[in-house]
Amino acid sequence: METIPHPIPAWLIFTVIALVFWGVTGVTQKLSTNRISSALSFLWFAYAMVAISIVLALTVSIHWQTKPMTFLIAAAGGTLNGLGALTSFVALESGGKASVVISLISLFPLVTVAFAVIVLQERLTLTQTFGVVLAILAAILLSMEPKPATEMHVP
């Protein structure tokens, strides 16, 4: 039987799905904050997350019996993610130029990569390392709108 030389790994497919969905939120968030405050926009964003969780809790099998530490870590992820959205809004509202603030914030994967490599002992190939550098550079360049922007959204 003929095999595919380089099948796309499943994790990459889900990564691209996340990238596409989060990318669309960049547009919908803009459409929202053009009409209402970033705080109210965040609130309804969070209400939607609650709605999704309620639907999940009612329709799929949820493993409630997890270790308390696992729950705390996962919940802290939600708090940190939301907190980042709020601090990015404050950075923009504190006089930071949007192109500078958003470019700077695009560096956040560096913190994750450092943690993953040092603490989680993840190893990257040279090609992947180059890809990480290129990805961060690309994210910075993509944030440089030709005209000033005033929105930030949750990754």
Add this chain to the structure above:
Amino acid sequence: MPIEQEQPSAKRLAGLPAWLAYSLLTILVWGAWGALSKVASANVDTNTNQIFFTVGLLPLIVAVLLKSKTLRAGQNRRAGIGWAFLTGILGGTGNLAFFQSLVIGGKAAIVIPATGLFPLVTVLLAAVFLHERLGNLQKVGVVLALAAIYLLSA
């Protein structure tokens, strides 16, 4: 990169201009979120992770409800709220894919920089649907982003 001149009366935080301090704080908390997501994904499935993630948002919902003074501001509020809610639905769906990627073996050191390229989709959609102009640097960013995804998948 042009840097806006700081206003003499600009607020400062921890000895830094407030906007810079909050930007650095954002880098730190989002970076930590990425790392924690990977740690959690080793012990919990995607759907449960999303529910726990949402539990973590609850204190922020309360804080915004109590502290924000701009909740009643804005024009065309119904549309704005609708778009915000849709943002949450799409963002939550993206979260599920993100968690699933980590659960089935995606490395945080790759998945986070790769998903951090989501502005690639945003700028392309904004150009098509919102008729926003794509700057030259953004065009370079689009090319680099595609190259980065290819390299990360190697």
